[in-house]
Amino acid sequence: MATILEKVICVTCPKGCTLEVTLEGDTIIKVENGCKRGHEYVHQELTDPRRMVASSVQVKGGLHPLLPVYTSAPFPKARIQELLSALRQVEVNTPVKMDDIVLRNALGTGIDIHASRDVKEEAITS
Amino acid sequence: MSIKDRYDVIVIGSGPGGLAAAISAKKNGAKDVLIIERDVEPGGILLQCIHNGFGVEIFKKDLPGPSYAQHFINEAFSTGVEFLLDTMVLQITPEKRITASSKRHGFVEVRTKAIVLAMGCRERTRAQIRLPGTRAAGIFTAGTAQRWVNVEGYMPGKNFVILGSGDIGMIMARRLTFEGAHVERVLEVMPYLSGLTRNYVQCLLDFDIQLQLQRTIKNIIGKKRVEAIESVAVDKKWNPIPGTEEIIPCDTLLLSVGLIPENELSRQIGVMIDPITGGPIVDDSFQTNIPGIFSAGNVVHVYDLVDWVTEAGLTAGKSAARWVSSGSQTNAINLPVRAGENVRYAVPHTIQPDHLAEGDIRVQMRVRQPIEKPVWVEVRSGEKLLHRKGEPYARPGEMVTIPIKQKLMDEVKSAKDLTIAIVER
Structure with a gap:
C-alpha cells in the first residue's frame, strides 16, 4: 500500500510544531518532529479529533449576565455545535464557585462542563 | 472597605501582572499592599478571555482565562492584599503620591513607598492604522467585541470581516462562529501569521474560516452601518497593488491590529519609555528609571503567554518589597542589554x-x-x-x-x- 505523508500542526502547547506523519491507509507508520505529547496528539487527532471548548451560560443575580464555562476534557470536535446548543438552554443561579459543574455528562460523553470563575450574588442596589 | 492613607506598595491594575506583583510584594514582606483597579472587579482582561490555553507553564493545566485569574484573585485576598475597585488613577507624582477618582470613595489621595505599574495594554484602533472609508456603525476592536460577547452578552453583528491575524482576532473568529455569526474572512497585512500557529489551527482551520495574507482594507463601505469592505493585496512595503481589489459584504469589521502598552501614567511620572516596545525601560528587577517605581506585564511589552506576565509580576512585586525594606539602591551598576542582529528588542533593557x-x-x-x-x-x-x-x-x-x-x-x-x-x- 502506498504511504502518504501528512503534516499535522500540534495545538497541545503554544509552540505549534508541525509534525510529519507517514500513513499507510489509516495506520500511522511514523511521526517525525515534536515531543511525546505531540505524538499523542497526532494519534488522537487522526483517530478521534477533540478540542477544549469554552463558552458561556446565563447566570442570574450576578454582576454580569453570563458565566464563562469550559469542558473538563477535550470534547469530540464533530459534536461541538451540539454542545453549544445544549449550553444555550442552561441557566444557573448565584452564587457560583469556580469548577462547579453546570452541565453533567454533556451529550453522554462523560465530559462535565465547569464554571470558569466565581460569581457572587450581588446585593440589589437602587 | 476603608483605605489607609499610606501603603508600602501600591499596584496599579489587577490583571495577571498586577495580581502577581501584589501577592509577591506581600509574601516578600511588604506590610500594606493595595491594588487600584478601574474595573468593578479584579482580574483584568483575563475575565473576557474565556477560551482555554492559560496556565500551561505555571499550573501545568489548560485553563480558561477567568479560572487563571480566579486562582490569583483568591490568593491575593488570602494573603491580605487590599483592593480599591472601580477607581481610576488620575495622577502619580515621582514622590509617589497617587490621586484617584472613585465613585464610592470620591477623590482619593494615597501615599506609598513603592509602586508597581501594571496597567497592561490597549488595542490599536481604526484611527491609529488610518483606515479609510465611512464612519459607519459596526467597526470594533476585537477586544471590545470580546467583552460584549463573553461578559456583557451582546452580539456586535452577524457577518464579520476581521482585520489582523493576532491571537485575539482569531479567537474571536471562533467565538463568534460558536455564537451563530458568520466570519467571512480574516485579513493580514504581513506575509505571515501574527498570532500563534495553534490558534490558526483551532480557531480558523477547524471552522473553515479563510485567512488571506498580505491583504488589507482599502475602503469601508456603508452609510449608517457597515455594508461591505474593500480589500486589496499589498506588496512587501504595504503598498496596495492595483487591480487586486475585492468587495467583501459584511455588517461588522473587527480590528485585531496590535496592542499598545498603556503608559499615560508612566509618562506623566517621568518614566522613560522604549520607543520600540512602547513600555517602560526596565532593569532585571523590573525597576524603571525612577527608583521605587516598578513595572510588569503587558505594560512593559506585549507577552505571548499570561504565565510569563505572572512571572514578571512576581519579580516586580518581590523587587518592590525589597526596595521598601532596604531603601533605595542608587549605587547599583546597570549593564545595558542591546538588541543585535535580527532582534527587534530585548527586555530587560x-x-x-x-x-x-x-x-x-x-x-x-x-x-x-x-x-x-x-x-x-x-x-x-x-x-x-x-x-x-x-x-x-x-x-x-x-x-x-x-x-x-x-x-x-x-x-x-x-x-x-x-x-x-x-x-x-
Missing part, C-alpha cells in the same frame, strides 16, 4: 550583574524577521560569545527567551554591555 548571585536572569525578545530554520540565540559581550542556545526556528509572533546564566557572573561583571542576537545555525 539593563541588568544588575550582582543579581546573578540569586540565579539566572531571563531575557526575552522578539525577532525582526521570521527564520524558518534552526537558529542560535546568542549572548555576547562585545565580540565575545558568552552563551548560546539553539531554537528550531524564530518567528516574530513568538517571543524568544534566553537565560543569562548565573555561572557567567564574572564575565558579565567585566562586560561593558551585552548584545543579544539571533543567527542562523
Whole structure:
C-alpha cells in the first residue's frame, strides 16, 4: 500500500510544531518532529479529533449576565455545535464557585462542563 | 472597605501582572499592599478571555482565562492584599503620591513607598492604522467585541470581516462562529501569521474560516452601518497593488491590529519609555528609571503567554518589597542589554550583574524577521560569545527567551554591555 505523508500542526502547547506523519491507509507508520505529547496528539487527532471548548451560560443575580464555562476534557470536535446548543438552554443561579459543574455528562460523553470563575450574588442596589 | 492613607506598595491594575506583583510584594514582606483597579472587579482582561490555553507553564493545566485569574484573585485576598475597585488613577507624582477618582470613595489621595505599574495594554484602533472609508456603525476592536460577547452578552453583528491575524482576532473568529455569526474572512497585512500557529489551527482551520495574507482594507463601505469592505493585496512595503481589489459584504469589521502598552501614567511620572516596545525601560528587577517605581506585564511589552506576565509580576512585586525594606539602591551598576542582529528588542533593557548571585536572569525578545530554520540565540559581550542556545526556528509572533546564566557572573561583571542576537545555525 502506498504511504502518504501528512503534516499535522500540534495545538497541545503554544509552540505549534508541525509534525510529519507517514500513513499507510489509516495506520500511522511514523511521526517525525515534536515531543511525546505531540505524538499523542497526532494519534488522537487522526483517530478521534477533540478540542477544549469554552463558552458561556446565563447566570442570574450576578454582576454580569453570563458565566464563562469550559469542558473538563477535550470534547469530540464533530459534536461541538451540539454542545453549544445544549449550553444555550442552561441557566444557573448565584452564587457560583469556580469548577462547579453546570452541565453533567454533556451529550453522554462523560465530559462535565465547569464554571470558569466565581460569581457572587450581588446585593440589589437602587 | 476603608483605605489607609499610606501603603508600602501600591499596584496599579489587577490583571495577571498586577495580581502577581501584589501577592509577591506581600509574601516578600511588604506590610500594606493595595491594588487600584478601574474595573468593578479584579482580574483584568483575563475575565473576557474565556477560551482555554492559560496556565500551561505555571499550573501545568489548560485553563480558561477567568479560572487563571480566579486562582490569583483568591490568593491575593488570602494573603491580605487590599483592593480599591472601580477607581481610576488620575495622577502619580515621582514622590509617589497617587490621586484617584472613585465613585464610592470620591477623590482619593494615597501615599506609598513603592509602586508597581501594571496597567497592561490597549488595542490599536481604526484611527491609529488610518483606515479609510465611512464612519459607519459596526467597526470594533476585537477586544471590545470580546467583552460584549463573553461578559456583557451582546452580539456586535452577524457577518464579520476581521482585520489582523493576532491571537485575539482569531479567537474571536471562533467565538463568534460558536455564537451563530458568520466570519467571512480574516485579513493580514504581513506575509505571515501574527498570532500563534495553534490558534490558526483551532480557531480558523477547524471552522473553515479563510485567512488571506498580505491583504488589507482599502475602503469601508456603508452609510449608517457597515455594508461591505474593500480589500486589496499589498506588496512587501504595504503598498496596495492595483487591480487586486475585492468587495467583501459584511455588517461588522473587527480590528485585531496590535496592542499598545498603556503608559499615560508612566509618562506623566517621568518614566522613560522604549520607543520600540512602547513600555517602560526596565532593569532585571523590573525597576524603571525612577527608583521605587516598578513595572510588569503587558505594560512593559506585549507577552505571548499570561504565565510569563505572572512571572514578571512576581519579580516586580518581590523587587518592590525589597526596595521598601532596604531603601533605595542608587549605587547599583546597570549593564545595558542591546538588541543585535535580527532582534527587534530585548527586555530587560539593563541588568544588575550582582543579581546573578540569586540565579539566572531571563531575557526575552522578539525577532525582526521570521527564520524558518534552526537558529542560535546568542549572548555576547562585545565580540565575545558568552552563551548560546539553539531554537528550531524564530518567528516574530513568538517571543524568544534566553537565560543569562548565573555561572557567567564574572564575565558579565567585566562586560561593558551585552548584545543579544539571533543567527542562523
